[in-house]
Amino acid sequence: MNIQLQDLLKIGLTMLVSVAVCFAMTPLVRSFAVKVGAVDVPKDNRRMHDHPIPRQGGLAIFLGFLVGVVLFADLNRQVQGILLGSVIIVTVGAIDDIVPLPALLKFVVQIGAAGVAVAFGVRIEHIANPIFWSDAQYISFGAWSIPITIFWIVGITNSINLIDGLDGLACGVSAISSLSILVISLVLRQVDIAVLLAAVLGACLGFMPYNLNPAKIFMGDTGALLLGYVLSTVSVIGLLKFYAIISFAVPLLALALPIFDTCFAIVRRLLKGQNPMSPDRGHFHHRLIDMGFSQKQSVAVLYAISAVLGLSAVIITTSGEMKALILVLSFCVAIIIGIALIKSHDDKVEKQEKIPEKAPEDGAAAGTETEKNEEDGR
Numbered sequence: 283m284n285i286q287l288q289d290l291l292k293i294g295l296t297m298l299v300s301v302a303v304c305f306a307m308t309p310l311v312r313s314f315a316v317k318v319g320a321v322d323v324p325k326d327n328r329r330m331h332d333h334p335i336p337r338q339g340g341l342a343i344f345l346g347f348l349v350g351v352v353l354f355a356d357l358n359r360q361v362q363g364i365l366l367g368s369v370i371i372v373t374v375g376a377i378d379d380i381v382p383l384p385a386l387l388k389f390v391v392q393i394g395a396a397g398v399a400v401a402f403g404v405r406i407e408h409i410a411n412p413i414f415w416s417d418a419q420y421i422s423f424g425a426w427s428i429p430i431t432i433f434w435i436v437g438i439t440n441s442i443n444l445i446d447g448l449d450g451l452a453c454g455v456s457a458i459s460s461l462s463i464l465v466i467s468l469v470l471r472q473v474d475i476a477v478l479l480a481a482v483l484g485a486c487l488g489f490m491p492y493n494l495n496p497a498k499i500f501m502g503d504t505g506a507l508l509l510g511y512v513l514s515t516v517s518v519i520g521l522l523k524f525y526a527i528i529s530f531a532v533p534l535l536a537l538a539l540p541i542f543d544t545c546f547a548i549v550r551r552l553l554k555g556q557n558p559m560s561p562d563r564g565h566f567h568h569r570l571i572d573m574g575f576s577q578k579q580s581v582a583v584l585y586a587i588s589a590v591l592g593l594s595a596v597i598i599t600t601s602g603e604m605k606a607l608i609l610v611l612s613f614c615v616a617i618i619i620g621i622a623l624i625k626s627h628d629d630k631v632e633k634q635e636k637i638p639e640k641a642p643e644d645g646a647a648a649g650t651e652t653e654k655n656e657e658d659g660r
Contacts (some may be wrong), residue, residue: 289473293464293480296354300484304346308492311342312499320379322500335497338379340505343453343485344372347512350481356474363402364478364515367395371439371511375504389436392507396435399515406431406518435514441540442510443503444547448567449495451581455539455588456509457486462536462592463513466599467520475520482512495577513537535595539566539588 315321315336323334348365355361374391377383405427408420423430446452464479486509492498501509514537521533534541543566570580 285468285471285473289476292354293468293473293476296350296477296480297484297487299353300346300350300481301488302346303349304342304485304488305491306488307345308339308342308489308499311339312336312492314338314341315379315499315502318380320376320502322502335500337500337502338376338504339489339493339499339501340372340375340379340503340508343489343501343505344368344508346485346488347481347508350484351478355477355481358474360399360403360519361474361478363399363404364512364519366402367398367515368508368511370395370398371507372504375502375507379502379504388503392436392439392511393432395511396432396439399435399518400428400431404431404435404515404518406434431518434518435511437544438514438517438537438540439507439510441537441544442513443506444544445540445567445584446501446506448571448577448581449497450490450493451567451584452506452509453486453489453493453501454581454585456513457483457490458585458588458592459513459536460486462595463517463520463533465596466536469596469599470520472520475516478512478516479520482509482516495581510540533595535591535598538591539584 315338318338320336320338321334322337347368351357351361351365357365370391374383374388378388406423407427408422442452442456445455460479460483464476464483467473467476467479489501489505493501517533517537521536546566567580567584570583571577575583
């Protein structure tokens, strides 16, 4: 890898500064969100919380990311485009967290922000040829690079937003994806890209203590859209643009969990004759909750899946595709077996709980009923 010590120190300082800024600013952002009415009130069964919680925590994430980038990153034209697009994304997200905006308007703004990045040189110009029997080493997109890049940026931006359904889920998955791509960037000696990812990782880590279950504040659309936008654009200038020699699958693996969840949601809704953008309760995290997992357990399972997929991307970088494929398949089998065993155990426990116990004596029954009424009254 041969990364110089000063580069590692630069990356470490970037992450520490971003952590400190985000951690320090989150309580202030929380107070601000309450004052402007950016509060998430549970009103349907998609919400996992039972009381109003401030959102707009993405403002603190943005400040942590911004300070880290401005102090330590190379502010070239591409990075300038990413920062400008981030401002657009954060602005529309912050407004939406206060006054819900029409989905079409947000979609148009996301396309505009993606267009800004493209105009500043953030483009997917070629990828490795996945057709192994072809003699061509690359597939060049030419003029199609513009719509393809916009599609990638908008798609990843929304995919992070869609998995933001449990305390700490989107923030943790984004942190894991950032770390995975950061390691790959170091392997490829892309120090400038690693600095950007260190700023993202640091901002996520600084926000996590406030966002883990039970959450004190949500990142809201402000944070989810921002993280999706930054990860998508940085992956373009890092992996998809310079890493085409090995495999186009690397960024897909690093961001696989939100990508798969989004694709599954779109297909599921289309098959039901619904609008593909309409919300429902069929995301991976909802299904884990319905299977009997708690919020913390569901988040831990999805963290593990995201980590293994990110590790697979790193293994592709260092060891080859076959080892990564074996790792992914082994992990999938382990997850299936684990879930089956857990459900089998839960079913046995549930059956045992349903076995009627010996009827209590009249006095005991009356006392029990009285205690129950008192508990209901509380």
